[in-house]
Amino acid sequence: MMKIQHVHLSIIKMPLKSPFANALETVTERESIILEVIDHDGVAGYGEVVAFSTPWYTEETVKTCYHLLKDVLIPIVLDRAIEHPKEISERFQAVRGNPMAKAGIETAIWDLYAKRKNLPLWKLIGGTRESVLSGVVVGTHDSKSALNQIEQFMLEGYDRVKVKIKPGHDYDFLQLIRTHYPYLSLMADANSSYTLNDLPLLKSLDRFNLLMIEQPLAVDDIVEHAALQKQMQTPICLDESIVTYHDAESAIRLGSMGVLNIKIGRVGGLWNAIQLHNLCLKHSIPVWCGGMIEFGISRAFNIALATLEGFTIPGDISSSNRFWEKDIITPEVHVRKGKIQAPMQAGIGFNINKKQLIAATIYSEKIVKRGLQ
Numbered sequence: 001m002m003k004i005q006h007v008h009l010s011i012i013k014m015p016l017k018s019p020f021a022n023a024l025e026t027v028t029e030r031e032s033i034i035l036e037v038i039d040h041d042g043v044a045g046y047g048e049v050v051a052f053s054t055p056w057y058t059e060e061t062v063k064t065c066y067h068l069l070k071d072v073l074i075p076i077v078l079d080r081a082i083e084h085p086k087e088i089s090e091r092f093q094a095v096r097g098n099p100m101a102k103a104g105i106e107t108a109i110w111d112l113y114a115k116r117k118n119l120p121l122w123k124l125i126g127g128t129r130e131s132v133l134s135g136v137v138v139g140t141h142d143s144k145s146a147l148n149q150i151e152q153f154m155l156e157g158y159d160r161v162k163v164k165i166k167p168g169h170d171y172d173f174l175q176l177i178r179t180h181y182p183y184l185s186l187m188a189d190a191n192s193s194y195t196l197n198d199l200p201l202l203k204s205l206d207r208f209n210l211l212m213i214e215q216p217l218a219v220d221d222i223v224e225h226a227a228l229q230k231q232m233q234t235p236i237c238l239d240e241s242i243v244t245y246h247d248a249e250s251a252i253r254l255g256s257m258g259v260l261n262i263k264i265g266r267v268g269g270l271w272n273a274i275q276l277h278n279l280c281l282k283h284s285i286p287v288w289c290g291g292m293i294e295f296g297i298s299r300a301f302n303i304a305l306a307t308l309e310g311f312t313i314p315g316d317i318s319s320s321n322r323f324w325e326k327d328i329i330t331p332e333v334h335v336r337k338g339k340i341q342a343p344m345q346a347g348i349g350f351n352i353n354k355k356q357l358i359a360a361t362i363y364s365e366k367i368v369k370r371g372l373q
């Protein structure tokens with residue numbers, strides 16, 4: 001049993017090594033909230049909020065998450081003892097939306113729980129892979145620089161590459177990449193930048209033998225994605241469209257996706273992510289773990305999740321040094337020959353690099369259980 005006594009919230013900020021551009025935004029620096037939960041025995045668990053500073057990817061932001069955590073979610077967690085982390089998503093059902101805020105604290109409790117059980121988190125959740133399949137995302141719309149990045153990433157041992165496309169930067173871009181790398185395991189993410197009016201163009205992308213096309217249409221286009229999938233051979237992967245279990249059930253029933261990108265933050269926590277994995281496994285829909293330009297704590301949760309059986313496609317789980325000069329965990333995450341070894345240490349399996357965490361912190365606050373102040 002875990003009785004959470006207090007929670008440390010730290011807002012951190014770090015520049016990316018180089019800007020990351022997609023159809024909607026160019027990210028140059030990253031803010032996140034790091035959570036440390038401490039129980040009655042002094043055991044600590046860590047979580048990370050993956051919302052961005054502004055609401056370009058989903059509605060949540062660092063500030064909305066901070067408010068939700070401090071004023072709504074943490075009081076629910078501190079309210080009474082916890083037997084198992086899955087109780088947290090049940091308690092949070094009373095709060096609408098805000099999945100990234102929920103995931104931040106829920107994951108911290110998973111880390112704490114696994115540490116108390118003295119088990120690596122991936123083993124505790126039933127992971128079967130000792131190493132997870134890794135991939136990397138090229139975040140530029142400049143063709144020459146994209147080719148350079150692909151070359152560099154391949155030298156670093158990645159063997160699955162995702163590129164960003166948008167109207168006017170699609171067919172020729174993919175053709176150029178295919179001319180240089182005819183056999184590369186390649187996929188494209190459109191971040192909702194097309195509509196069904198672009199059907200001829202989207203169908204023409206079939207010839208590039210992409211692993212999948214991610215989120216071509218709008219977030220609420222579940223019906224339209226089904227219509228598109230009927231016309232395209234390339235599997236459609238949904239990202240932004242799938243937040244709840246019910247969203248995934250609808251998309252499966254309609255035939256809107258051949259693949260699902262599971263992001264722990266987007267779906268409200270690790271327990272929900274596992275349930276989505278189980279649903280997709282039952283329906284033979286392959287899944288992979290999405291990335292959020294995150295720090296090491298979130299990367300560690302992604303690694304644990306991706307050890308589950310249904311994660312048969314390399315995820316956007318790259319090395320710490322893909323984005324950071326220095327990550328906030330030690331050891332850092334390293335990709336070798338397209339794989340990341342699952343850690344053997346209890347909990348998330350990585351230590352917090354306290355020095356680096358403090359150096360990146362711009363604001364922090366301790367929230368204490370009522371009566372303990």
Ligand SMILES: O=C(O)CCC(=O)C1=CC=C[C@@H](O)[C@@H]1C(=O)O
Nearest residue numbers: 022057137291292293294316318
């Ligand atoms: O974290 C990574 O390695 C890449 C993440 C990534 O590709 C994305 C993160 C967030 C929004 C998008 O730009 C994109 C995605 O939609 O998957």
Ligand SMILES: [Mg+2]
Nearest residue numbers: 189214215239
């Ligand atoms: Mg995406």
